[in-house]
Amino acid sequence: MIPNIPEIDKCDCNIIHSDVVDRVRRSMPDEEVIMDLADFFKVFGDTTRVGILSALNESEMCVCDIAALLGMTKSAISHQLRVLKQSKLVKYRRDGKVVYYSLDDDHVKTIFDQGLSHVEEK
């Protein structure tokens, strides 16, 4: 296996410590994993989505109630719920006209707690 060397090397400088660079390169996750990770965290990087996740962490809720809670339109909430759905962070069930959303991931709470301890510390 040849280590991943970027096809087009835009680096505008010399490698100073090639031993370190080689060792780190071997230990790095694949570029695809890096992208998946960034995409995953991107979902948590929006106030509206964090608000929705915080709410659903307390209780299953329908779109109207979330919209009322956060003082936003159904449309805005629905768009963000779609993002959360695609990331498999929330699931939903329909009951008549009403669609109820709830958390669909065990990691959400842990990730929130880690984020909170960082935010509170510094």
Place this chain on the structure above:
Amino acid sequence: MIPNIPEIDKCDCNIIHSDVVDRVRRSMPDEEVIMDLADFFKVFGDTTRVGILSALNESEMCVCDIAALLGMTKSAISHQLRVLKQSKLVKYRRDGKVVYYSLDDDHVKTIFDQGLSHVEEK
């Protein structure tokens, strides 16, 4: 204490389950905390920054070496290191002409691991 009710209520629908909304509203973190959390996770939501953090998780590194490792310019890396510095996720030391960056947060690894298990599962 009066619960936080958004000043301008843009909600375009009726509250369906007012008991649930009231209960969730009381349990929600302050809006400021929600914003801090989102800002914190926003930092993890970029491929370049995740790459830098992954690298520094393995070893202290200088800007040139990170640029070479990720196949990017010193400038691009430096800009992102500034973001990571502001979020208190990395620290640095200067040795002559060379500036060495390293991780400055215990939560980084835990957060990465949680993200990885989510990404790998689904």
Place this chain on the structure above:
DNA sequence: CGAACAGTTGAATATGTGTTCAACTATATT
């Protein structure tokens, strides 16, 4: 001193993304 290199910075550009708006679907009620 002056050249060379590591790194930073600000402005400009390009791309990504969240909200709005209007139109739409689906279900329930009369």
Place this chain on the structure above:
DNA sequence: AATATAGTTGAACACATATTCAACTGTTCG
């Protein structure tokens, strides 16, 4: 069937942000 309500969707717009480029600082070495 007609109406009302919950929710979704796509396009447009406005805003945020990552990279580039060029100019800059700081340090080392001849």
